[in-house]
Structures are given as structure tokens and as C-alpha cells.
Amino acid sequence: MSSLYLNRLSAEDRSNLLQELHTRQSGNCFICGKTIDLQLHKNSIDIDHVIPTTLNGPDNPSNFAVTHDSCNRGKQDSDLRVARIIARFDEINEGVATESRAANLGDILKAYANGSYNFAMKAEEKTVTFSLPEVGRNDLVTLPLYVDALSGFHFFFAQLPIQYLHHDGKMNPRAIGSNVKKLIKEFHLKRPQLHVALGWITLQGNDAPKVRIFDGQHKAAAQILLGTKELPVRIFVNPDLDVLLTANTIAGTTLRQVAFDKSVQRNLGSALLADRMQRYRTDCGLAEDSESFSEQDLQRHFKGESREMKKYILDWIRSSITHHKDNKLRDFIEYGGRGSEFPLSYSTIEKTFYSFFISSDLLSTRFNHRAEEGLNPRQLEIDQIVNLMNIIAEEIFVGKFEPAIGTSRIENKVSKGEDIPEPHLIAYRMAKEEIIYNWLRYIKQVIQMAFVNAGTPFDENAPLQKPLPTNAWNNIRNFAISLKQLPLWVNRDMATSVFGGKRNNDFWKQIFEEGQTPDGQKVLGQRLDLIKMIQPQDGQN
Numbered sequence: 001m002s003s004l005y006l007n008r009l010s011a012e013d014r015s016n017l018l019q020e021l022h023t024r025q026s027g028n029c030f031i032c033g034k035t036i037d038l039q040l041h042k043n044s045i046d047i048d049h050v051i052p053t054t055l056n057g058p059d060n061p062s063n064f065a066v067t068h069d070s071c072n073r074g075k076q077d078s079d080l081r082v083a084r085i086i087a088r089f090d091e092i093n094e095g096v097a098t099e100s101r102a103a104n105l106g107d108i109l110k111a112y113a114n115g116s117y118n119f120a121m122k123a124e125e126k127t128v129t130f131s132l133p134e135v136g137r138n139d140l141v142t143l144p145l146y147v148d149a150l151s152g153f154h155f156f157f158a159q160l161p162i163q164y165l166h167h168d169g170k171m172n173p174r175a176i177g178s179n180v181k182k183l184i185k186e187f188h189l190k191r192p193q194l195h196v197a198l199g200w201i202t203l204q205g206n207d208a209p210k211v212r213i214f215d216g217q218h219k220a221a222a223q224i225l226l227g228t229k230e231l232p233v234r235i236f237v238n239p240d241l242d243v244l245l246t247a248n249t250i251a252g253t254t255l256r257q258v259a260f261d262k263s264v265q266r267n268l269g270s271a272l273l274a275d276r277m278q279r280y281r282t283d284c285g286l287a288e289d290s291e292s293f294s295e296q297d298l299q300r301h302f303k304g305e306s307r308e309m310k311k312y313i314l315d316w317i318r319s320s321i322t323h324h325k326d327n328k329l330r331d332f333i334e335y336g337g338r339g340s341e342f343p344l345s346y347s348t349i350e351k352t353f354y355s356f357f358i359s360s361d362l363l364s365t366r367f368n369h370r371a372e373e374g375l376n377p378r379q380l381e382i383d384q385i386v387n388l389m390n391i392i393a394e395e396i397f398v399g400k401f402e403p404a405i406g407t408s409r410i411e412n413k414v415s416k417g418e419d420i421p422e423p424h425l426i427a428y429r430m431a432k433e434e435i436i437y438n439w440l441r442y443i444k445q446v447i448q449m450a451f452v453n454a455g456t457p458f459d460e461n462a463p464l465q466k467p468l469p470t471n472a473w474n475n476i477r478n479f480a481i482s483l484k485q486l487p488l489w490v491n492r493d494m495a496t497s498v499f500g501g502k503r504n505n506d507f508w509k510q511i512f513e514e515g516q517t518p519d520g521q522k523v524l525g526q527r528l529d530l531i532k533m534i535q536p537q538d539g540q541n
Ligand SMILES: [Zn+2]
Pocket: 029, 030, 031, 032, 033, 034, 067, 068, 071
């Protein structure tokens, strides 16, 4: 931001200008909106063009703003009006980060809509009528009600104050991605797109009538962030929610219209399972909370989609584990797939923990089978996998892996002699997919041995549906401790050899089984000795 105008100012004129801008902005930084103290921030203040001169912003005080200089340096757009909006979005995201999630439309509405209201309306055969008394608009508005030719759903178009909009987190569990920043910029430049969001309302039942937005979240959020107070919406009236949910899932999976990451797909699958269970109960005249039917019953009942039913059930199990409130490993999983902050990708979790320990055979026992004794096979499977993940998390990741250091080019840094802390390096290396895949197989053996020693038959395909003998948990922990103490994890010379680049599963299988790589390079002193490794270790930490 070179400014001829600013360069020509005397120190005194500059100080007067600063004072004037400061007053005009009520004492706040133009970008972050927080206080600027002219004395305390004396040496860390910037004056910049609001509209950059490259976009024909004038080079005079009418187009100047005062900012913290760090805000100006870190700004995400050269146009300060856009930079300010993006900063606000980032702030909303940080606000919900404590809940281990990123912001969605609901959070944007909370921050920008002055109130949150139900939508009282009447539907006739061809019209809908509503009123907006909560915002002082008491006149009755009547609009045409249309029928969607293909689905047969009724819908109407309306432009509604944002106070009447709600985020549908069940139908659309995604967070707002950073691509919203591009939309903000685009809309700011006054280039319109298909702005209409999709919503639904149900006028039956006891639920308060709410307009819930389930599609078009990013565009809606961008408009609201830019200060729009009313949004155009296509609203389905009393739609078959199951159809909408399925349509939305298909859009995110098969059609790839929206980028759902895998763990979000699992969430949707588990919502679909809940819906099928509800339908099953209605069809069979069961009580609303009945669980006296089995996974196999569901699959038989919904014949036309028996493959999907199996998928929904497995999605529900995976989702229950991933989002389990006690799961300590979930903070070390990269859900987006491309990030470089966390050591385990979600896809690695599926290919290791879930593929080894979740049984994909549908159960013939009822959903509530032996639940009261704590012996329900699925519940045991879920709880014991969480337990297993927690032991791994505690021994290898928690307080050891540092997200601030992350995973980007670690081996490269090690080979250049950069000081990556040992616990971080151990966690990083042990988390590589082809490596964890192999050592988790040993843990499965530890579990098998425990069952066999206790005289309980071991089911290879459903290893965790029966309660593990107590000593098995100690053995698993001892194994994890022995494993992480192996010298190879901190051997910095191996950064360019065994740890350089991506290897396949067999490469590491051979290292663990024979102590050396397929081409004879010594990595361990000897093969892994399972019996020795499950003994309590000296010098435990
Ligand atoms: Zn600032």
C-alpha cells in the first residue's frame, strides 16, 4: 500500500490524520474490530486504503482506515472491507473450536440474526399465508404454493428475515469450509449466483414450525456475513424427510456435488439408520422406543435396500466410536484428509481400528440384547474399541504429539537436523498408516491370547463383542509402552531410509517379523517378541 498522500504528510499531519480516523472508527481496528490504543499501540498501527488503489480506491483520507499492523499484515484480502468480514468469520470459527468443531450456518445466524423465531404459517391447496409479527410486520402475506413435478413435494419461494431461518444440522452436518471466503469476495464484488437456499418446514405434529435450511449453507452464510438481512429460500412444506435426507446423502457421496468427508458420510448413514428404525417400528406396530428387533430384521424388512441397510448400520457403529465423548484419540484425527496438523487421517482409522475390530456381520440378536447386564455385543464392541483407542492415545499421543508442529515434511526437517521433539517424532512415525496397520495386528493377537488363556472362544471376525479379560487391557498397555520405547522411532538417521516416503504394509510387516527390511537393512535388533512386550516394562514412563 504505497500512498503518495501519506508519504507527503509531515509527522504532525500524520498524527492528526490518525486521530481523525481513530475517532471515525470509534477507536477500533478496521479489520478485527478490537480497540486501538493510540498510545500503547503507537508503534504497531497501520494506515491503509480501505479500497485498494488498484481497484480505483482514492488516495485520500476518505478511503483510509487505521488498523493494528499485525491485522493489516495478516489480512486475507487486499480490500479491507472483505478482510474485515473474513476476520469476523475466523473469529466465529475460533469461538466454536472449543467444542471441537468448526462453524456452521447456525453459528453465523446466532452471530448476525437479532433473534430467532418460529415461522407461523398456513397452507391451503395452492397458497401459503404467513405473517412476521416478531419483526413488527403484521400484514398477512399470501404466496403461491407449487408442486415439484418430479418429487410431488409442495414448496413456495419467500424472502425471509434471517431471524426466521434455522440451520438443519441433522440433514447437513457439514461445517462451513474456508471456500466461503471466496464466495464472500465474489458476492462483495456484486456478482450474483444462485443464492436461493433450500429449506423445509413441517406443519404436522407437535414440533414448533421452523424453517430449517439444509442446502445452500455456504452461499447463505456468505450473504449473511456480507450484511444481508433477508434471504431468498425455497421452502418445502411437509416433505418426506427421509427422501430429503437420502437425496442430501447421495449428493454428498455418489454424486459428489458437495465435498462430504468420509466421517460426515458416516454421520449421515447413522441418521438414515435411525430413520429406518423408526419406520420399522411404525410398520410393525412397535412402541416408539422399542429395540426388540435385530440388525438382520432390519435388513430383511427393507429388502430393496439390503446392501444400504448394512452400510447404515456400520456407519452408525463407526460414527458412534469416532464421536464418542470419551474418545481421546479423536483429537488426533485429520478429518478433511488434506490437513497437516494431526497424525492420523480418518481414512487410516477406518483401515486399521475399524477394519480390525468392528464386525461387519449383522447381528441376529435384538438391539437391546443383554443391554441391562452390560453385555450387549454392539455396545461392548463400541465401548471396547474406544477403550483401546484411549490406551493408544494416552501412551503415544496425548501431551506428546504437538499439533503446532504438525506433520508437514517432518522427516525432511529431521534429516536437516531440525530439533523435532522425541515424543512428537515417535507419535508421528507410529501413526503412519502402513506402520500402525502392522502393530495394531499385534494388538489383535494380544487380545486373542487373552481370550484363549481365559478359556473363552475367540471370534476372529468379532474380536471385541465379548468383554475382554481384565489382564488383556494391561497387556495391551504394556505392549504399547514396549513398542514406543523401541529405538527406531527416534533414530534420526532413518529419516531418509525406512521413514522416507510411503511404504506398503508388507514392508513393515517384514520389519516387525524379521527385524529387517525386505532388502536386508537392519531396523530392529530382532523380531518383535510379543510375549516379552506384554510384560510390565522397566523404566515405564
Ligand atoms: Zn486489529
